[in-house]
Amino acid sequence: MSKLLTIAIPTYNRAELLDQQLSWLERSIQGFESDCEVLVTDNCSTDDTQEIIDKWQQKLINLTFKYHRHPENLGVMNNIMYCLNSSATQYVWAIGDHDPIQDRTIPDVIDILKQRQNLSLLFLNFSGRNKITGHPVYPPTIIGNRWFDANGEDGGSDGKAIFEACLAKSLGAVIFLTANIYRTDLVKGALQNWSDAANNWMSLAYLAGYCAAHGNVFVTKKTYLECIFGATVWHKKPKAVLLMQYKHIPEMISKLAEIGYSQEFCRQMMLRLCQEIDLKVLLEKLQRWPVAALR
Numbered sequence: 001m002s003k004l005l006t007i008a009i010p011t012y013n014r015a016e017l018l019d020q021q022l023s024w025l026e027r028s029i030q031g032f033e034s035d036c037e038v039l040v041t042d043n044c045s046t047d048d049t050q051e052i053i054d055k056w057q058q059k060l061i062n063l064t065f066k067y068h069r070h071p072e073n074l075g076v077m078n079n080i081m082y083c084l085n086s087s088a089t090q091y092v093w094a095i096g097d098h099d100p101i102q103d104r105t106i107p108d109v110i111d112i113l114k115q116r117q118n119l120s121l122l123f124l125n126f127s128g129r130n131k132i133t134g135h136p137v138y139p140p141t142i143i144g145n146r147w148f149d150a151n152g153e154d155g156g157s158d159g160k161a162i163f164e165a166c167l168a169k170s171l172g173a174v175i176f177l178t179a180n181i182y183r184t185d186l187v188k189g190a191l192q193n194w195s196d197a198a199n200n201w202m203s204l205a206y207l208a209g210y211c212a213a214h215g216n217v218f219v220t221k222k223t224y225l226e227c228i229f230g231a232t233v234w235h236k237k238p239k240a241v242l243l244m245q246y247k248h249i250p251e252m253i254s255k256l257a258e259i260g261y262s263q264e265f266c267r268q269m270m271l272r273l274c275q276e277i278d279l280k281v282l283l284e285k286l287q288r289w290p291v292a293a294l295r
Helices: 015-028 049-059 076-086 105-115 159-169 184-193 203-212 238-258 263-276 279-288 290-294
Strands: 005-011 036-042 064-069 091-094 119-130 180-183 216-229
Touching: 005 015, 005 076, 005 105, 015 049, 015 105, 036 049, 036 076, 049 064, 076 091, 076 184, 076 203, 091 184, 105 119, 105 216, 119 159, 119 203, 159 203, 159 216, 159 263, 180 184, 180 203, 184 203, 203 238, 238 263
Parallel strands: 005 036, 005 091, 036 064, 119 216
Antiparallel strands: 091 180, 119 180
């Protein structure tokens, strides 16, 4: 009989942060080792990642701890997709190696997964913080430092409606990797349905939407995580932002329409995107990176 949850950690050249994340895991998972598996997928790191893995595989002897090292760097998204496709448990939770997670999270997650029937997607609420200033960061459409505002703690049967409400409030919430826990068979189906999802940085929203369309969705009111803004590649590269806003988001919305999300909802999302586009900024970016803007 398969276990309940795979906790997967895609990583690359962040041995110190990985060590901290595995230290959190050791604390949080106590008493729930039999329900979980751990999978670390290493994007061919050149630092001390292997030493960290050896250390924790020796310490976490009561836990199924798997490690895979890619022969070459596959890129961030391909490493994430590998994690999701490699899960053999009922649910899969891929977490960032640098994301702060509270110690109470795993016990609460296991309880939610066991208590709710036909749960296809679990959103963990989180707060945001600017890495440089330390100031809180959260959507202007939500009151207080949290990123999900949907009333989904009843594990609502209308998964599509809950997902639409979450996406309409904040795309950033839906694509925060560590906030998503997927039912494994469904997320694998989503990846089969969109075979090149790894080429779209917004495809995590599609994966969540696909899962939501096939079952119940639970959104926690409590915040369990913190998203550090300015800590990832996407926050630092202007060309990445250009691709996300003008290519990846429209493509993702189109994919949601293909799997049954209403034309009206998708039209409203596209309309909002068009309203948010600054044509002057777009023209400046087209002049600087014409190939990136047109691909």
